[in-house]
Amino acid sequence: MDIFQAIILAIIEGITEYLPISSTGHMIIGSSLMGISELEFTKIFEVNIQFGAILSVLVLYWKRFFQSVQFYTKLLTAFIPAMIIGFLLNDFIDSLLESVLVVAISMVLGGVILIFIDKYFENKATKENISYPDALKIGLFQCIAMIPGVSRSAASIIGGMFQGLSRKDSAEFSFFLAVPTMFAASAYKLLKSYKAGSLTFSTEELQLLLVGNVVAFIVAMLAIKFFIGFLQKYGFKVFGYYRIIVGLIIIGLVAAGFDLKIV
Structure with missing residues (x-):
């Protein structure tokens, strides 16, 4: 891997990690097209x-992380399902990661859901406060993202909306929940x-x-700021169409004989 490839992968990570478009699918395309997907360092780099x-997230929302003890206990409540299910089903999840088609199909199906999700929640009342049962249910929704190609961000945001939260509040809670979830998953893989x-x-x-961490940090901050405003104004539909296109691209590349690997 050279510096240019490292920057490209970091940009992909920064853009896709918090948007509801699946970072896994984009990493497959990016690393495979650059011919570095099978390198052991690429796997470690992406983690x-x-x-x-x-x-x-910590920098953008640092004040929120000092607001109350309940903030942390609710995050812990939401994190528990992923911690338990991830531990119990680790081998099964790893087996799913071997199939690029699973990722592609998940991308397409998730895109279809996002196209219609705004209509489903149209004119429904919202609330501001998250209860402990709400947090637990959002955590369960997040576990759906253990299926490769299902966006963790999309799953947890939609989970929040099902609990009566607005798009903005659901998205922000999803960002906060990403901190313990991603940290635990990344630390475990590195271990x-x-x-x-x-x-x-x-x-x-x-x-x-x-360089990769610095680029991912900067790009992720820009992506989060963009996403909150875009989501409030336009909803999920554009991301749904985009996911379908990317999923079909992956299927097309596989059908054309490209050896795509999940890193």
């Missing part, structure tokens, strides 16, 4: 730069790599990791 994306003896880097690779 590591998630910390840059996590930091963007596995460490135990396997593959978590050693050259000076050049350390520089790529630094």
